[in-house]
Amino acid sequence: MTSLMQKIKEVLPQLSDAEGRIGEYVLENPEAVPHMTIKELSEKSSVSEATIIRFCKSIGIGSFKSFKLALMKDLTLTDSNLTDFSALTKKDSPYDLFHKIIHVNKSAIESCADSMDRKELAKAVEAIQHAGKIVFFGVGGSSTAAVDAQYKFTKLGYHSITSLDFHYMLSVIPHLTEKDVFVAISTSGKTKDVLELTRFAQKKGATAIAITTLSKSPLYKEADIRLCTPNVEQDFRIGSIPSRMTQLTVIDTLYMSIFQQIGEKVLQQYYDARSEMENLRR
Amino acid sequence: MTSLMQKIKEVLPQLSDAEGRIGEYVLENPEAVPHMTIKELSEKSSVSEATIIRFCKSIGIGSFKSFKLALMKDLTLTDSNLTDFSALTKKDSPYDLFHKIIHVNKSAIESCADSMDRKELAKAVEAIQHAGKIVFFGVGGSSTAAVDAQYKFTKLGYHSITSLDFHYMLSVIPHLTEKDVFVAISTSGKTKDVLELTRFAQKKGATAIAITTLSKSPLYKEADIRLCTPNVEQDFRIGSIPSRMTQLTVIDTLYMSIFQQIGEKVLQQYYDARSEMENLRR
DNA sequence: TAAATAATGAATTTTAATTTCATAACTCTC
DNA sequence: GAGAGTTATGAAATTAAAATTCATTATTTA
Numbered sequence: 001m002t003s004l005m006q007k008i009k010e011v012l013p014q015l016s017d018a019e020g021r022i023g024e025y026v027l028e029n030p031e032a033v034p035h036m037t038i039k040e041l042s043e044k045s046s047v048s049e050a051t052i053i054r055f056c057k058s059i060g061i062g063s064f065k066s067f068k069l070a071l072m073k074d075l076t077l078t079d080s081n082l083t084d085f086s087a088l089t090k091k092d093s094p095y096d097l098f099h100k101i102i103h104v105n106k107s108a109i110e111s112c113a114d115s116m117d118r119k120e121l122a123k124a125v126e127a128i129q130h131a132g133k134i135v136f137f138g139v140g141g142s143s144t145a146a147v148d149a150q151y152k153f154t155k156l157g158y159h160s161i162t163s164l165d166f167h168y169m170l171s172v173i174p175h176l177t178e179k180d181v182f183v184a185i186s187t188s189g190k191t192k193d194v195l196e197l198t199r200f201a202q203k204k205g206a207t208a209i210a211i212t213t214l215s216k217s218p219l220y221k222e223a224d225i226r227l228c229t230p231n232v233e234q235d236f237r238i239g240s241i242p243s244r245m246t247q248l249t250v251i252d253t254l255y256m257s258i259f260q261q262i263g264e265k266v267l268q269q270y271y272d273a274r275s276e277m278e279n280l281r282r
Numbered sequence: 283m284t285s286l287m288q289k290i291k292e293v294l295p296q297l298s299d300a301e302g303r304i305g306e307y308v309l310e311n312p313e314a315v316p317h318m319t320i321k322e323l324s325e326k327s328s329v330s331e332a333t334i335i336r337f338c339k340s341i342g343i344g345s346f347k348s349f350k351l352a353l354m355k356d357l358t359l360t361d362s363n364l365t366d367f368s369a370l371t372k373k374d375s376p377y378d379l380f381h382k383i384i385h386v387n388k389s390a391i392e393s394c395a396d397s398m399d400r401k402e403l404a405k406a407v408e409a410i411q412h413a414g415k416i417v418f419f420g421v422g423g424s425s426t427a428a429v430d431a432q433y434k435f436t437k438l439g440y441h442s443i444t445s446l447d448f449h450y451m452l453s454v455i456p457h458l459t460e461k462d463v464f465v466a467i468s469t470s471g472k473t474k475d476v477l478e479l480t481r482f483a484q485k486k487g488a489t490a491i492a493i494t495t496l497s498k499s500p501l502y503k504e505a506d507i508r509l510c511t512p513n514v515e516q517d518f519r520i521g522s523i524p525s526r527m528t529q530l531t532v533i534d535t536l537y538m539s540i541f542q543q544i545g546e547k548v549l550q551q552y553y554d555a556r557s558e559m560e561n562l563r564r
Numbered sequence: 565t566a567a568a569t570a571a572t573g574a575a576t577t578t579t580a581a582t583t584t585c586a587t588a589a590c591t592c593t594c
Numbered sequence: 595g596a597g598a599g600t601t602a603t604g605a606a607a608t609t610a611a612a613a614t615t616c617a618t619t620a621t622t623t624a
Contacts, residue, residue, distance in 0.1 A: 034351055035348075035351070035395060066317070068351070069316055069317065069350070069351070069354050072351050072354050072355055073354055073355075073357075073358045075355075076354075076355045076358045092542060093400075093404070094400075094403045094404055094406075094407045094535060094536075094539040094542075095398075095400040095403055095404070097535055097538045097539050097542065098394075098395075098398060098403060098531075098535040099395065100538075101531060101534045101535050101538060102391055102392065102394055102395055102531060105391050105527075105530075105531055105534070106388050106391050106392060109384055109387050109388050109391070110384065110388060112380075112384055113380075113381065113384055116377075116380060118375075118376075118377040121376045121377055121380060122375070122376055122377070124376075125376045140433075141433070143429070143433065144426060144429060144430040144433070144530075147425070147426060147429050148426040148526070151422075151423070151425065151426065152521075155521075239434075239437075241534050241537075241538075244430070244530070245387075245527070245530070248387075248526070248527070248530075249380075249383060249384060249387055252383045252387070252523050253376060253379055253380040253383050254376075255523075256379045256382075256383060256523075257376035257379050260374060260376075260379060
């Protein structure tokens with residue numbers, strides 16, 4: 001049996017006007033449909049509720065509920081689908097947006113695999129593992145990743161620093177040496193503040209690791225080690241949402257890799273922290 | 283990520299008498315359940331319909347419909363998708379870890395759909411839309427989401443506040459009123475600092491929105507609005523990695539929903555910000 | 565051009581999901 | 595071991611969703 005989506009594609013030309021619109025909507029937003037009600041789907045595809053039922057019968061399924069179940073099954077089998085976020089419409093409810101965001105974030109994380117270079121990653125882990133201080137810097141949407149990273153590496157026992165304040169960073173960097181690592185986070189690779197601090201850190205001898213998209217940006221060119229994030233669609237409406245997810249995935253990888261290497265050494269401190277937390281009942 | 287069936291097996295011993303019977307029936311007849319109605323399942327497992335709903339919540343899923351969809355997905359999943367994170371081995375290279383993290387993060391985001399309640403989401407958006415101040419608070423791994431949210435809502439023109447400092451927050455909350463919103467972020471729903479500040483904010487009349495897992499935690503019980511994240515596997519090695527992704531997905535949804543509502547009003551400011559940034563060449 | 569046919573949506577009915585509320589059973593004090 | 599609190603539960607009521615009916619409009623055919 002061919003998949004349900006396949007089946008819809010096949011019968012699409014034979015369908016009537018209204019039913020055809022349903023078919024198109026389903027093919028474009030397969031992830032969202034299983035969570036929708038008839039009413040919602042009817043509004044999205046501008047048809048009546050009755051037509052939805054008729055559509056289900058047209059493609060050989062007895063009820064709308066069965067259709068949703070069948071579609072869900074289909075999706076888990078085929079997996080890769082393209083829901084375009086630009087299909088955002090005025091009438092999207094928060095719940096619709098929720099499902100679109102789930103999809104966009106999932107896709108972004110998935111495509112991380114395409115842009116990462118294993119050798120660069122290995123170099124980054126090596127550099128961090130032997131680092132004295134680790135400084136993270138990102139502005140705007142990229143600051144989230146910097147803050148997250150700072151917390152994670154502190155938990156691992158590192159002297160880990162970040163700040164949103166350019167001037168604060170200016171006072172941190174002079175103390176860096178060849179043993180230290182500066183992690184610059186910038187999606188575009190062109191952010192002036194990030195670039196300037198990166199160059200400053202390199203001048204002090206620190207290793208500069210860039211978490212940025214694979215492009216001809218200054219940051220990409222100048223960094224010592226490049227951890228590339230995929231070029232996820234940049235749309236002002238979604239802003240930095242998906243690119244932040246990719247940055248965090250890279251941070252997670254660095255964290256887990258270091259944990260893997262030095263895990264044994266910090267386990268005791270982990271347990272200490274946890275039991276003390278229980279004592280303090282936090 | 284453990285499968286839904288696995289999850290049911292695990293919690294079975296903790297379930298009450300009636301809920302336990304449901305669990306057993308589901309495990310014995312997993313294929314049948316997605317096509318059943320609540321009434322049918324309640325008859326088959328000799329419990330009331332209300333108990334079925336309670337069972338769904340007990341295993342961390344927001345509604346019976348989501349439960350059926352999740353079960354359907356579970357049944358069609360092949361073993362290939364079960365890259366269990368517990369299969370972490372000593373010899374995993376950073377690149378191996380990278381792929382495992384991609385998988386864990388993707389699964390976490392995917393399962394967000396199961397625990398979210400559309401009505402609660404609508405209530406949250408409504409509350410935030412009309413809010414004066416918005417205060418975000420999370421500690422430990424949840425602070426990342428708080429920081430991210432604070433930034434996003436500031437961009438939307440809100441008076442948006444967060445801090446890691448409990449004492450600072452103590453000085454912020456007295457100024458909250460009925461018009462304001464306090465967003466508490468805690469995976470477990472038991473974090474004392476978060477609970478205390480939430481209660482304080484409620485005492486001042488603010489609406490308390492909880493971003494937490496669906497469970498019988500104090501935060502879940504006491505919040506005015508609950509945005510539930512899925513119960514992703516908690517393993518000390520991966521720490522808060524996947525749960526942070528789910529929290530961020532919820533934040534993204536709130537941000538996009540508000541943007542959708544008030545977007546027109548802030549677009550000019552967005553453009554202003556961008557062109558000024560170009561002037562300053564940042 | 566009129567009758568037959570097909571497509572469609574508004575309104576209604578039926579069915580299912582969810583919530584509320586009352587009650588029974590079970591714990592924990594004092 | 596009496597009473598206060600808590601938990602577990604199902605019956606009943608409410609709300610939401612799905613399915614059907616029926617009237618209307620467009621389209622085809624004789």
